Amino acid sequence: MNYETICALATPNGVGALGIIRVSGNEALGIVNRCFEGKNITEVASHTVHYGFIKDGDEQIDEVMVSVFRAPKTFTTENSVEISFHGSPHIARKILEVLMKNGARMAKAGEFTMRAFMNGRIDLSQAEAIADVIASENEASRKVALNQLKGGISNEISVLRGDLLNFTSLIELELDFAEEDVEFADRTAMNMLLNRLEEKLNALMESFQYGNAIKNGVDVAIIGKPNAGKSTLLNALLKEERAIVSDIAGTTRDTIEEILHIKGTAFRFIDTAGIRETTDAIEAIGVQRAKEKIATAKILLYLYDEWDATPEEVIGFVKEFWREDLKVILLHNKIDLSKSNENEFDQILSNALIPEFTTTIIPISAKVQTGIETLKKELSSYVENLKTDESTVITNQRHFEALQKSLQSVRNVKTALTQSFHTELLAYELRYALEHLGEISGEFTNDEVLGNIFSKFCIGK
Template sequence: MSFSLAEKADTIVALATPQGVGAIAVIRLSGQEAIHICNAIFYGKDLTNQQSHTIHFGTIRDEERIIDEVLVSLFIAPKSFTKENVVEISTHGSSYIVNQVIKLLIRHGARPAKPGEFTQRAFLNGQFDLAQAEAVADLIHSDSETSHQAAIHQMRGGFSGEIAKLRTELIHFASMIELELDFGEEDVEFASRSDLRVLVEKLMRVVEELISSFDLGNVIKNGVPTVIAGKPNAGKSTLLNALLNEEKAIVSEIAGTTRDFIEDEINIGGVIFRFIDTAGLRETTDVIESIGVSRTQEKMKTASLILYLFDLGDTDMEEINRDILKLEALGVPFLKVANKIDKADPVFVKALKAKHPDTIFISAGKKENLDLLKDRILELVNLDQFRTGNTIVTNIRHYDSLIKTRQSLLDVLEGLDNQISNDFMAMDIRRSLHYLGEITGEITTDDLLANIFSKFCIGK
């Protein structure tokens, strides 16, 4: 999705609230002619003579036919989201009314907005940088406290500020080295190589921290894939139902009831966990069940956390030890969860606590110790870095650009070690600046912008 100069000068219109019937709907216009176009169908005050950030009551009419009573909000350039003239019309939430009003506005000179076009105009008009624009979409889709906080931090320029500092310092050295190229025959040095090394090493540390934060950022944004694994009838489906507080999974005394996996999201402490109730881990001759067991093993390999659940009344110590060794070999964090504590042999429980003191004892059926389980789950996610206000990378595009930036900075350090010529040194620094600029939008292409903003909803 790219825009011609003519399209950028258009006045655009779209429904800013969700489709469907509701109490109200908000129709948004943006562009130089937004106020005049709305004024042509609005009966009330003359909108062209009103102040910015004011709201006006009146009716929308198609000639003499009244379509609806509305409130019209005015935001006069540059004091608006897009830095253009913006009008927001609040109508009753009938889809018929919305369609009639939008058709009228189009007849009077507006055109339908493309996905993300309002936010793209805000970016192109300098309201915020590209990383902040992407945070608008993340904010809209945030469904937990942590994802909301991460999006707010980025939208308010937290991440962009970090990147801007890096670029500013590096630009200074780049300009000095470029200047040296102009005086190549005079053997002058405007940029101290030792100072450049100190700077690049400092930038490397910051870039490494941002890169390493992506695992946490991905968890915050997309949720923690958590597999509930164990033998058939260990109580996996019962535990999933207890955590969800609903009968999501089928619970049966028949072993192997869960043939595939069941997935749902649970908010624990402001973090979304994508819990996956899998088929049981056991040897089986049932063809369908064996497929489910195979898929369980694949899910475990790609999980961020595994809840190893076992039935205290149906599992001996040797089997538990054998399963734990297999889980340790996967390299995925896991919790040992002993189920059906209400039916367990006290002697076996005592022995298990001595052998595996980190085991969590629960009763999924009676919902005992589930809060303790949730606390231990949160501990493994480790949100300390996020809660201390550190910048967290949540966007895969930013992560990719940071990886490329790191390689370019490594090339600069290698060039310093090998005392390469200024022109090659300048190329490596320019590449680093290019990749950092991709994040915030100093460096963009139409294809990049099209890819980013096409994923937005139409009214945003």
């Protein structure tokens, strides 16, 4: 495709040793050459680097190294140039200005990657994986994003989609011979394929919970009565005085959020106001926000101590906020002050909550940091237990939703097949199944979806 030539800063804004400006488009070599004092880069070989100066008329702007990449063996498949300059924001602006004077325009967010997609260099899931690689903050998310960049999910889907496309073609052919009542597609073989597709789609969808955890982190709400030790626990986990600790009940009026990485996974700890009935308007807002955080958390840490709680109170709390997708960890705090019936207290809880509610009870002392490492191991094991046998892990909400629609379409095709629906209706359902599977790689998409995806990229990528 013949696009305008674009340019953008590819390195972060700010002062640094070096900066890089990218230029891409059919006229990239000519535009850069017009403001480059050195070799004639329109005549040099691809994938070579050249020393010289960027100039604005007779004025030298900076001493640079220019890397030349000729189409089609470039990221965008277009002629591309990268200019390495001394990392001054002022120099960056000056170079971009002179490039635009000579015919380039500023790139939009994600426009380089969008061109790579539009020109067939990568599919849509790989384009999204590029953003995930850039945004990865731990080893697990980097590995998953890199696997997607290499075509992980696309490869998983494309083989099955190709087989389904063959059957769809045969069904479409049957429509041309409707009056002769012939069948070109083996219904038994088609049903076997649909079963394989359903199994694969289910497996990929099951991996999303783990993928979402390693990509976006896990929300952990710290909950309990006032003065249960919630802020002390947050400080103990972070190993710093992040939250105010006081003997006065109700000190925490709003939520405090901090991120802690445990074995490569980001856990977003949310210290909340103590849950109790109150006439204080500000504290009441804090209690309401605490309940809102419980509703969105994946893990709930409920602190209690036997001096200020009864087993019935703890049980009542768990029953009030219980959800099937919520992991509840009961933290028996202040064990350094425990009474002799400590084990009896927890045994009552255990008997009352299990097996009806899946909970874990961990004795801790947030003050002297007893049991903190045990808690961290329990949090880490939560993520490990989300892993499935699937080698490809879904981390993208759009992919998950496309898989959901694909699975429903596949089930509709199975229904049409088993109930001997008319061939025209069967073909209709098959087309929908193919379309939803194609949404993942971008074979079927629209400008609104593309605009939303690439707008989230940084400019220069």
